[in-house]
Amino acid sequence: MDSKSTVEIITELDIVAARRLGRDKAREIGFNKVDQARITTAISELAKNIFLYAHVGKIVIEKIEVNEKTGIGITAIDRGPGIQEVRKVLEDRYRTPDSVGAGLPAVKRLVDSINIQSKIGLGTKIKVVKWLNQG
Amino acid sequence: MNKLKAQYKRILSDYIQSQNESNLYIGQNFIKQLIQKNLTPEDVIDIHKQAIEEIYNDLPESMLHAYDFLIEVMVHFGLMFKEHQSLLIKQEEIRIEMDVAAKIQNLLLETTIPNPKDLDIGMVSVPIRKLNGDYVHFMHNQNYFSVAVTDVVGKGVPAALCMSMVKYGLDTLEYARSNPSYVLEVLNNIIEKSVDDSMFVSLFYGRFDLENNIFTWSSAGHEPALYYNSTEQTFYDLETKGLLLGILQEVKYNQHDIKLNDNDFLILMTDGVTDFREMEEFDSRGYIKDLALSISHLTAQEMCEVIYEKLQELLNFNIEDDFTIVVIKK
Numbered sequence: 307m308d309s310k311s312t313v314e315i316i317t318e319l320d321i322v323a324a325r326r327l328g329r330d331k332a333r334e335i336g337f338n339k340v341d342q343a344r345i346t347t348a349i350s351e352l353a354k355n356i357f358l359y360a361h362v363g364k365i366v367i368e369k370i371e372v373n374e375k376t377g378i379g380i381t382a383i384d385r386g387p388g389i390q391e392v393r394k395v396l397e398d399r400y401r402t403p404d405s406v407g408a409g410l411p412a413v414k415r416l417v418d419s420i421n422i423q424s425k426i427g428l429g430t431k432i433k434v435v436k437w438l439n440q441g
Numbered sequence: 442m443n444k445l446k447a448q449y450k451r452i453l454s455d456y457i458q459s460q461n462e463s464n465l466y467i468g469q470n471f472i473k474q475l476i477q478k479n480l481t482p483e484d485v486i487d488i489h490k491q492a493i494e495e496i497y498n499d500l501p502e503s504m505l506h507a508y509d510f511l512i513e514v515m516v517h518f519g520l521m522f523k524e525h526q527s528l529l530i531k532q533e534e535i536r537i538e539m540d541v542a543a544k545i546q547n548l549l550l551e552t553t554i555p556n557p558k559d560l561d562i563g564m565v566s567v568p569i570r571k572l573n574g575d576y577v578h579f580m581h582n583q584n585y586f587s588v589a590v591t592d593v594v595g596k597g598v599p600a601a602l603c604m605s606m607v608k609y610g611l612d613t614l615e616y617a618r619s620n621p622s623y624v625l626e627v628l629n630n631i632i633e634k635s636v637d638d639s640m641f642v643s644l645f646y647g648r649f650d651l652e653n654n655i656f657t658w659s660s661a662g663h664e665p666a667l668y669y670n671s672t673e674q675t676f677y678d679l680e681t682k683g684l685l686l687g688i689l690q691e692v693k694y695n696q697h698d699i700k701l702n703d704n705d706f707l708i709l710m711t712d713g714v715t716d717f718r719e720m721e722e723f724d725s726r727g728y729i730k731d732l733a734l735s736i737s738h739l740t741a742q743e744m745c746e747v748i749y750e751k752l753q754e755l756l757n758f759n760i761e762d763d764f765t766i767v768v769i770k771k
Contacts, residue, residue, distance in 0.1 A: 339509055340487045343516045411527075412520040 310368040313353075315384075316361075321353040324365045328380065331367050335378055336438055345378055345436055348416040351409065352382040352432060360386020360429065370435060377418070377437035385429035392422045445474065450492035457496065482522070483515040539598075543571040546601055550608055554742075555581035557651055559771065562588075563741030565749045566765040574600030575711045575765035578611045585618045587648040590767055592663065592711040594641040594685070600763075603640050607632065607686075621646040621659035622696040625683065629661065629694075632687035641685040645709055647769075649701070654771070656707070659696040661686045664712045667730060669737070671704035676730045679707075706741070706770040708733060713762030714752065728755075733768075741768040 311331065313324040328349040332342045349365060356363035363384030370379045389395050395410045410432075414420050417434040424430040452471055456464035475485060490508040494500055550573065554562050566575055574597070578589040591607050593600035610631045614624050624646050632642055643663040649656045658666070662685035665678040683694045701707075708729065715725040729748060736747050745766050753760060 338487070340483050340512055340516075343483060343509075343513045346513075347516045347520070411524060415520060415523060416516070 310366050312367075313365045315353050315356045315363050315365060318357060321350060321357060324353045324367075325350050328365075328367050328378075331369065332378055335369055335376060337378070337436075341436065341439070344416045345380070348413045348434060348436070349380055351413045352380065352434070355410070356382055356384045356386070360384030362386075363429075375437055377435050379433060379435050380417075381431065381433045383429070383431050388426040388428060389422065389424040389430055390426065392424060395422075396420075442478075445478065446488050446491060448474075449488050450495060453489070453492050454496050481516075482519045483512045486512050486515055539571045542598070542601070543568075546572055546605075549605055550576050552577055552579055555579050555586060557581055557586040557649075559651065559654075560586060560649065561741040561770040563743065563745040563768045564766070565745040566763075567749070567760075568763050569713070569761065570597050572597055572601035573763055574604060575713065575763040576604050576608060577765060577767055578608065582618070584651055585648055586651060587619070587621075587646070588709065588767060588769070589624070589644055589646045590663065590666075590709045590711060590765060591642055591644040592713070592763065592765070594643070595639075599637075599640065603632075603636055603642065606635060607642055607644070618648070620696060621648055621657055622694040625659050625661050625686065625694040626692065629684075629686045629692050630690060633690050636687055641687045643685050643712075645679075647707070647709070649769075654701050655698050656701050657696055657698050659683060659694045661692075661694060664710055664715060666710070667708040667726070667733070668699060669706050669708075669730075669733070670702075671706075672702060678726075701771040703771055704737075706733070706737060706744075706768060708748075709767040709769070711763060711765040713760065713764040714748075714766050716762060717756060720756075725752075737770075741770045744768045744770075 311327055313320055313327055315321065315324065325346045329342050329346045332345040337345060349367070353365050356365070363382065363386065366381040366383065368379045370377045396414055397411065410420075410422075413434060417436045419435045421433045422430065448471065452464065452468050456468065486508065490505070490512070493508075494505065552564075554564055556562070562579075564577055566573065566577055568574070574593040574595060576591045578591070580587045589611055591604070593603045593607070607628065610628045611624075614627060625644060628642075628644065632640070642661070644661045645658065645663040645666055646660070647656055647658040647666070658679055660666075660679070660681045661683045665680035668677045668679050669675075670677060679697070679699075681695050681697070684692050714729070717723055717725055732748060732751055733744060736744055739747065745768050748766055749764065752764075
């Protein structure tokens with residue numbers, strides 16, 4: 307049984323650490339180079355969001371196996387300000403002026419599913435899943 | 442996918458061998474199939490990398506790393522590119538909405554130029570964007586003809602929304618005989634109450650007594666109108682110190698009378714006609730006076746059109762504001 311790996315995001319260097327962990331895990335699960343790059347980019351964007359808006363949080367990476375399907379799950383958890391309108395952050399160009407990343411719309415395009423739970427003032431939990439392509 | 446990869450490899454190796462134009466042409470046509478399969482730029486690079494790997498089995502390791510690097514950066518490039526495209530689609534949607542809004546505005550603010558006896562009236566009003574922040578309102582009955590030339594400070598949608606309100610304000614004062622100062626006072630209260638603090642409206646209101654040939658006018662911070670007195674062969678600025686509409690409650694406005702004689706004419710305009718950002722030193726009002734005088738034999742409508750054309754030429758067809766001009770000839 308695969309255990310979960312967690313990276314605490316505190317400094318910008320931790321974004322790189324999360325990327326590295328995610329790429330290793332993706333390779334281990336059997337994703338090809340292109341999907342590894344996509345998964346890593348998604349992790350990078352999620353970690354960057356934590357670093358920029360919540361300042362502190364964590365990224366949890368795990369292997370997922372459901373009904374003979376295998377995939378990777380990435381969960382970003384923070385106790386930051388929360389997201390006011392979840393629907394809006396998934397639209398293109400919902401970003402603050404100082405924002406540098408491609409944001410959540412990009413993450414959504416890179417993975418198979420995205421789930422966002424957010425409470426204003428309490429924090430945000432974003433879980434994304436990418437399945438291994440059979441064939 | 443494997444079939445596509447094999448096809449790509451064949452086209453690529455054909456090209457490497459002969460480097461002729463038809464290989465390139467086939468390659469570009471092949472891209473259509475990749476698009477249909479919804480492949481991203483990084484997928485295409487990966488296909489290319491695998492094909493190269495198979496064609497040259499002695500490819501140096503460093504070259505493969507370079508491809509991996511390209512795949513990595515193209516993931517991000519592809520995302521940015523998609524975002525850009527989705528924004529273009531959104532922009533198109535907004536453009537369509539603006540077209541609809543402009544049509545509605547045209548219906549709302551439609552004005553027919555009245556034709557009172559002894560007066561010849563012409564008008565040109567051209568918005569800089571789709572929606573107009575200028576508006577001309579005419580009223581006319583047996584004894585009076587009145588005209589309001591308004592300009593909302595600002596352009597585009599906010600100005601257009603504000604303008605609808607000014608129009609309905611003017612509509613409620615439907616009597617052409619109302620005193621100009623009274624009209625401004627009422628409109629000022631309406632606008633001050635209902636519009637955002639950053640919205641101001643300038644308005645020139647004139648009423649012509651058709652029986653006695655008296656033109657009574659008042660202005661709320663508006664571009665001064667030009668009055669040509671043909672007997673004296675002199676232009677006068679019709680100017681008051683009235684405050685813009687929408688700044689303070691209960692502002693009082695003054696009104697003034699002039700008597701119009703045959704061959705006199707008035708030019709009412711918005712600051713889009715006289716404000717040239719590119720040519721600050723230029724005496725635009727002087728230019729308009731000279732021009733108007735030289736074409737005063739034309740009809741009022743022709744005069745408006747000529748002035749608009751000449752100013753457009755002068756500014757290299759780059760007028761920067763809503764442009765409205767009304768000519769009234771006695």
